[in-house]
Amino acid sequence: MMSEAAKSEAKKPIKEGFLVKKGHVRRNWRTRWFTLMDDTLHYYKNRGDPMPAGSIDLAGASLIVPNSGTTKKSFLMQLSSLCGKELLVQAPDQATLTDWADSIEKVISEQAKQSLQASGAGSMRRNTASPPASQKDILQAMQDRDAGVKVQDVTLKTIQIKKCFSGEAAIDWLIAWYFAKDRNEAVSLAGEMLLEGHFQCVDHELIQQHCVGGPQRKITPTIMCREFIDSSFVYYKFSAFNPGQMLDLLDSSDESDSSSDDNDLLTTAANTQDSPWPFATPGDPAGPVIKQGFLMKKRLKHVKQDWKARKFIIRENSPYLYYCKGSKESKLSGSIPLKDCTVAEMDDKSDAASSVKQHIKRNRFSLTTSSGERVVMAAPTAEDRLSWLQTIRKVIKEFTSP
Structure with a gap:
């Protein structure tokens, strides 16, 4: 009889293509062929290899995609499985990154739905007696597919950003679900979650305009991470999808191999501008x-x-x-x-x-x-x-x- 692994490999992948993966031992980066199945993400040393070099189970997994310009490398995403296995990969461009992240997120959501159905649990229900005990619980509630905060695709400076929510929508949601009694308390709670790295503002220039003090006020990275703006035209996105143990990685993400400049996610936003090639080469290799x-x-x-x-x-x-x-x-x-x-x-x-x-x-x-x-x-x-x-x-x- 065909084994479960063989059956999985015989299925047609949901998505496949080249991505760059950071090694677990040597911590170097290598191009690998990835295939996304209905419950697992496999990667192969070479396209066409019969067996994967590694895999990560997506049931209960967490996904994080940082904002552009907040990491030393561009187009990164990080996966963490329920058992704690981590996978850090890089896409060649923003469109490919978005496509992969959306596909992986759908698989994680489907796995969560199947788990709920198997356990007999329903979707999130309003609880007026006592709010969740932690920010993680609030975050998971906000991401509920049926009752979470309303997300939408927005276009800022000709760039489309998927699955964002406005500051106003988040504040309305926190009050409606009794996580806060009024707007001031909701803004304070959202600000704490922003400071913890659970949200990311998708346009810091709008924060500059709407923070207390107006455009003349100097907005530092600390202020941008602390002040949540209750506005219908300032947008945020979740730092992580299905944030189980992934949120614990936010505090330890700067612990990387000191001998390499290829640090893990959520490093200090420094030297993030696209730099030209460091040596003479034909043509204009620094152009758009x-x-x-x-x-x-x-x-x-x-x-x-x-x-x-x-x-x-x-x-x-x-x-x-x-x-x-x-x-x-x-x-x-x-x-x-x-x-x-x-x-x-x-x-x-x-x-x-x-x-x-x-x-x-x-x-x-x-x-x-x-x-x-x-x-x-x-x-x-x-x-x-x-x-x-x-x-x-x-x-x-x-x-x-x-």
């Missing part, structure tokens, strides 16, 4: 990003003709396709000149495909530079390949003489 993401790469004339997962970046005003190891955007591994470059899609039978691993046969394309060097790449999906081809061809057209 047009497109970025993971691709498999193979250099046909290289001594080692093996496939490597690399993060590729295309920037404005630059005729180069840059690439680097997944977590080391500040250390450029190389670049491919796109001026006068030829790009072509590849099918399963081209370029001696019989010698190519089955999982890399699909969604391949090649780039041939003006000097004749040929690079073959493979995208995770057909949609990803089409998007990369369209962007690359646009850059080639822009910088190639007619």
Whole structure:
């Protein structure tokens, strides 16, 4: 009979793709292939490996996604299982991070729903006799899918931020569910939870405008974390989803390997601006990003003709396709000149495909530079390949003489 592990592996993943994972022992960062199942998140050393290198059970797990600019690395999320296993991963961009976080959150929610149904428990009910004893209880109540605070997607400065709630909505909810007797008490309670790191303000400039003292008042990071604003147009989001033991990590998140600058989540917001490449390189590698993401790469004339997962970046005003190891955007591994470059899609039978691993046969394309060097790449999906081809061809057209 097929084992439970084999049955799980036989199921079609809810989501899959490359992410960068921080090691548990050496504490270094490595690109891994992740697959999200209906109860577990698996990761593999190589795409197509028969068995995962590791897994984390999502039943009762907690998820935290910090605000952009509050960590030394961008696009991070951290998972903590019910048994205390931690997983810290990095996405290539904000859209990918949001997509993964939403998918994982849905799995955690579904697991919680199934657990409630199995135990015969219902959804949260209003309790007028006594409020929950701790902030954790209040936080879990606020995140209740049926009776929690109302969340919505908001657009701030052309950036869409999902699952936010206004300060006014949070205060109304705390009063309606008898966690506070009036607005002053509710603001004080929300401020305490903000100071503990349970909420994050999604736009600090609005806090600057509405804190006591107005725009002229100097707002420090401490003040931004202490004063909760009772306003319909100042928005917050939860720091963690399903905050079980995850909230205990908020106090210990700065305990990381001192020999590395790749600290864990919720580090001090310092040096968070995108810095240029620390050395001279072709084009404009510090320009705004047009497109970025993971691709498999193979250099046909290289001594080692093996496939490597690399993060590729295309920037404005630059005729180069840059690439680097997944977590080391500040250390450029190389670049491919796109001026006068030829790009072509590849099918399963081209370029001696019989010698190519089955999982890399699909969604391949090649780039041939003006000097004749040929690079073959493979995208995770057909949609990803089409998007990369369209962007690359646009850059080639822009910088190639007619």
